[in-house]
Structures are given as C-alpha cells and as structure tokens.
Amino acid sequence: MIKIAICDDEENIRNYLSQLVRRQSVPCQVRKYASADEYLAGNWEADLLFLDIEMGSSGSGGEGMSLARKIRSMDLNVQPLIVFVTGYENYVYEAFDVGAFQYLLKPLSEEKFSEVFARGVLKIAGGGSVMPAARTFTIRCSNGVRRIPIYRIYYAESSNHKVMLHLEEEILAYYGKLGDLEQELGKDFCRIHKGYLVSLAHVASYDRTEVTLLNGEKLPVSKYKYRDFAKAFLWWLKGEADYE
Numbered sequence: 001m002i003k004i005a006i007c008d009d010e011e012n013i014r015n016y017l018s019q020l021v022r023r024q025s026v027p028c029q030v031r032k033y034a035s036a037d038e039y040l041a042g043n044w045e046a047d048l049l050f051l052d053i054e055m056g057s058s059g060s061g062g063e064g065m066s067l068a069r070k071i072r073s074m075d076l077n078v079q080p081l082i083v084f085v086t087g088y089e090n091y092v093y094e095a096f097d098v099g100a101f102q103y104l105l106k107p108l109s110e111e112k113f114s115e116v117f118a119r120g121v122l123k124i125a126g127g128g129s130v131m132p133a134a135r136t137f138t139i140r141c142s143n144g145v146r147r148i149p150i151y152r153i154y155y156a157e158s159s160n161h162k163v164m165l166h167l168e169e170e171i172l173a174y175y176g177k178l179g180d181l182e183q184e185l186g187k188d189f190c191r192i193h194k195g196y197l198v199s200l201a202h203v204a205s206y207d208r209t210e211v212t213l214l215n216g217e218k219l220p221v222s223k224y225k226y227r228d229f230a231k232a233f234l235w236w237l238k239g240e241a242d243y244e
Helices: 009-022 036-042 064-072 092-097 108-124 176-186 226-237
Strands: 001-005 028-033 047-051 081-086 102-105 136-141 144-149 154-161 162-166 173-174 190-195 197-200 201-208 209-213 219-220
Touching: 001 009, 001 036, 009 028, 028 036, 036 064, 047 064, 047 108, 064 081, 081 108, 092 209, 102 108, 108 173, 154 176, 176 190, 176 197, 176 226, 190 219, 190 226, 197 219, 201 226
Parallel strands: 001 028, 001 047, 047 081, 081 102
Antiparallel strands: 136 144, 154 162, 154 197, 162 173, 190 197, 201 209, 209 219
C-alpha cells in the first residue's frame, strides 16, 4: 500500500490529483492537505508527496519549497519522494536542492502524470512488480530475443561494436550502434558522451563533468555534450516534450 499525500491550496487541484492517483491501478492511501501547516500537523509520513510550490494568499510564494526544506531536515522513518506540481518554471533549480523527484507544470498532462507516478511507485517498491505496462525495446542478444521495458534502462554504453544496456540488476549486450539506439529511444534519453546514452528518468544530479544516477553510478559528461544535456534534462524535468 503506497501512502500518497497531496498538498495544494486549490481544492480543485487536490481533487484532480487524487482522481489521477486513483486511475493508476495501484493500491494507495491518499490524504489531501490545503497548506504546509496542515500537512505538518497531520504527522503522516507519506511515501510520495505531490506538492504545490506557490501556496497561500499573500502572494509571496514559496510555501511549498519551504515545506520541502522542512521535511528534508526532519528525522523521519521515511523521506517522501517529492513531486512539485506548479504553474511556475522558475523553481526548477531550487527543486534540485531539496532532492525533488520530479517537477510537473500546470496544467497537468495526464500522460506525464502517469509516467511520473509509475516511476515513483517503482522506486518506492524497490523495483517490485507494481509498475504498469510500459513501452518496450526488443534486442537480439546471446541468449535469444529479449523484450526490455524502457524504464529499466539506466544507460547504454558503446563497446567494441556492441551496445551494452545497463539495467537495474544486469547488463545486456548486442551488436549495434549507439546512434541508432539514441534515435529509437527518443527524447527520454540523452547522449552525454560519444560512448554513453543516459536515461533522463534515472538522473539524480549532474555537474559539468559527470552525471550521477539514482543507483549511485557516475558517468562522464563530454564538454561538447554538457550544454545540450543540461537543456534536455531541465526541459524533461518540467515535462516538456519539445526542447529543441
């Protein structure tokens, strides 16, 4: 049972998010809160928190970000995955500071919500089988034909005329070109080096020289690829499809 908290000062948004959660066919407990104070007073340790950044009538904004910082400073049994849901783009960089899992822009795309929710549940469940059906990629490797859910691919590496697919718990190799794979997988993946193609969904943090993945692995970033990667990742984080 996944514990979901929704914190937004707009009742219609709270109700809509709750409806979207219910449509995901995953067993959940959902609690809704209208303010940061209400969330804290509830004393409920959520697994996944959908959090508005701009709450309150003062117009000063940032109440949601302050709540996220407060949560991160607390000694909790469970630190929630935080998904910011906001109409403002200018908090993307601050979202990194509090370890936000995702940044969704209003008006919400139901398709994007479903994707983010599925990845969140997968992370919470530690790689369990609660992930809904997902897009797959088929390869022919040494032990036959494999159909691989794309969300399982952390990154791909080019080595001796082969592509090495790095998944959660295994590495699969097949003869092919990284450039062809890049074209096939689309904009959820980005080339960060001539030898590496990374899943944007599995990026935890980055700087000008390396990318750190959610599993702790670190990959080199080419100075020639850094700008395009940073742009692609920020647009992906905001849920935009067209970042070119």
